Amino acid sequence: MRKVARIAALLLVTILCVGVFSTPTFAASKTSLSAKANQATKKLVNYGEYQGWTADVGPTKVTDKKAVVKVTLRNSKHVFANIAVTSTAKKTYYRFKKYNHTFTDWKIGLKKYAISSDKKALLKTKAKTKANSIAKVAQNNAWTVKRSSSYKNGKAYQTIKVSNPSYNKKIIVVAQRKKGKVAVSYKLGGKAMSLKNIKSWLSSHSCGYAEVTGGGGETPPAPVEGPADDSESAILSDDPDFSGYNGDMDVGTTGEPILPPTP
Numbered sequence: 485m486r487k488v489a490r491i492a493a494l495l496l497v498t499i500l501c502v503g504v505f506s507t508p509t510f511a512a513s514k515t516s517l518s519a520k521a522n523q524a525t526k527k528l529v530n531y532g533e534y535q536g537w538t539a540d541v542g543p544t545k546v547t548d549k550k551a552v553v554k555v556t557l558r559n560s561k562h563v564f565a566n567i568a569v570t571s572t573a574k575k576t577y578y579r580f581k582k583y584n585h586t587f588t589d590w591k592i593g594l595k596k597y598a599i600s601s602d603k604k605a606l607l608k609t610k611a612k613t614k615a616n617s618i619a620k621v622a623q624n625n626a627w628t629v630k631r632s633s634s635y636k637n638g639k640a641y642q643t644i645k646v647s648n649p650s651y652n653k654k655i656i657v658v659a660q661r662k663k664g665k666v667a668v669s670y671k672l673g674g675k676a677m678s679l680k681n682i683k684s685w686l687s688s689h690s691c692g693y694a695e696v697t698g699g700g701g702e703t704p705p706a707p708v709e710g711p712a713d714d715s716e717s718a719i720l721s722d723d724p725d726f727s728g729y730n731g732d733m734d735v736g737t738t739g740e741p742i743l744p745p746t747p
Contacts (some may be wrong), residue, residue, distance in 0.1 A: 485560075492546075495705045513547050513573070520577075523550035524636030528569060528578065528590060530665035532557045533610075535594045537604030557594070558600045607640035608633070609667065611659035614668055614679065615642035618655060622646045648691045655682060662693035 521544055529539040542554035550572045557564040567590075568579040577584040612633065618627050627646040634641045642657040656671045672682050 501599060505716070516547070516552075517551035517571050517573070518544050518546050520576055521546075521553050521569055523551045523574045524578075524587070525555060528555060528557075528567070531587075531593055531668045534661055534664050535596060535597070535598040536600075536604075536606050538606065556596045557592060559597070559599045559604075561599055562597045585620055586711055592735060598613055603661065604635065604640075607638075607659045607661070608635060610658050610666055610668060611640040611642045614670075615644055615655075615657045618657070618679070618682060618686070619644055622686050627686060627690065646686065648689075649689055 537557040540556040545552050553569040555567045630645040632643045639660045644655040653673050659668045
């Protein structure tokens with residue numbers, strides 16, 4: 485009986501150990517699947533933007549065997565609705581209208597159905613969206629803000645002039661098509677700087693209201709954003725929101741579903 489009891493105890497310990505060690509492996513597998521699907525989604529959206537498409541990206545849904553992200557890509561004339569970016573332990577594919585496709589298939593399809601004017605519009609709106617976020621931080625920190633915009637040689641520019649009693653700086657945002665995606669760069673006072681560091685600089689170099697008014701205690705008017713130069717302000721305001729990965733869905737355009745790329 486003692487021998488049987490010992491064997492039973494050993495079996496119980498073995499089962500418990502298997503359970504303890506298998507749980508982290510299972511969790512890591514789901515995390516890995518999610519990461520693969522998100523990376524594949526970002527790759528698709530980046531190339532879509534490069535060709536002038538805007539994206540609506542859904543949440544990542546993960547099961548024991550796969551992770552799926554639904555993506556809709558659209559431009560001013562066409563729509564690829566509900567592309568299922570799917571990752572399993574062995575592969576990643578892009579399912580659309582009952583067919584599984586590779587990323588190469590999508591590069592061909594997105595380029596084939598791209599609209600030239602959308603590429604320009606996307607760059608303008610991408611630059612404007614980033615500039616808006618900078619201007620908001622500046623205004624919240626009592627800077628006076630003036631804005632202008634331009635487009636030259638395939639690059640969209642947003643210029644933000646910020647000033648307070650102590651500082652007067654120019655911030656430039658540039659959006660361009662580069663290496664298969666839309667790249668955005670920034671300069672503060674002529675020096676290259678990240679978006680995060682520019683916002684940090686605006687916050688740390690702000691002047692409080694008491695400082696602005698010489699300690700009089702009267703709250704001055706809030707700074708007002710200046711209008712964009714030229715007629716581009718009207719053009720930009722009519723553009724869809726091309727805010728990129730996980731950006732808001734553009735509901736201002738329509739398009740008939742188009743045939744999927746050749747499987």
